[in-house]
Amino acid sequence: MGQFFTAALDFPVVLLTILLVVVLVFWLLAAFGVADTDWVELDIGGVPATVGASLMVVFSWFACLAGTVLLRPSTAVGAAVLAGSLVVGLVLARLVMTPLKRLFPADPPASRLDFVGRRCVIRTGSVTQTFGQAEVTAEDGSSAVVQVRQPGGDALTAGTAAVIFDYDADGEFFWVAALWNESPTTSLGDH
Known part of the structure; x- marks a missing residue:
């Protein structure tokens, strides 16, 4: 030794x-x-x-x-x-x-969950519990049109700002709620 x-x-x-x-x-x-x-x-x-x-x-x-x-x-x-x-x-x-x-992957793969918490703009005439689409902007600046639904009866019509608060993997759609007088391109964490 x-x-x-x-x-x-x-x-x-x-x-x-x-x-x-x-x-x-x-x-x-x-x-x-x-x-x-x-x-x-x-x-x-x-x-x-x-x-x-x-x-x-x-x-x-x-x-x-x-x-x-x-x-x-x-x-x-x-x-x-x-x-x-x-x-x-x-x-x-x-x-x-x-x-x-x-x-050790360099970057985590993109996920639909990345949209949860982001603002979106409704693109269809209305959003119900069974129908609707919205445009959402990702962190990198790219945008996507996604399927959305709402649990309530808010008047979500074309051009209305909403926030994505959940993702339904089985139905492959996002749950949204109305946002009033908000910009559709920033996330909740920006304020």
Whole structure:
């Protein structure tokens, strides 16, 4: 065990040992909710930067430790072992992260539930419990004409502003309620 610690604390492994300790402390803090895992993609596999960098440090550390133990390099050769271990770490991290990419989708897929809480403009002559259409504007500025229904007897006619308050997946329509003197293109969260 003493040889392990000696090798881990000698040049060039000590540089990666310091990074490995930082990675371990970060993930411990993240496990307790103190540190925020960064969901920015790193260009070595398309997974979060924290996962990619952590894998690269771990693989590089193991490669450097193995190279140092096997070669017992001088300082000049130690620098080459360090450089080689960084390349090995990068390649192995990329190989591991490629299948992991599926676990971290870049953006959630669009959902009809994204319209709930948004204002809409009625486009049909009226809206009842069984019939109606409205135009709603999505967060990205695109608009869609959707099927709407109302539970009450409000006078929802063409051009009337309404708010979408629920989605009925079985009937594939939205429930709406009247909004008076409101702009139809902003969401409830905008006020």
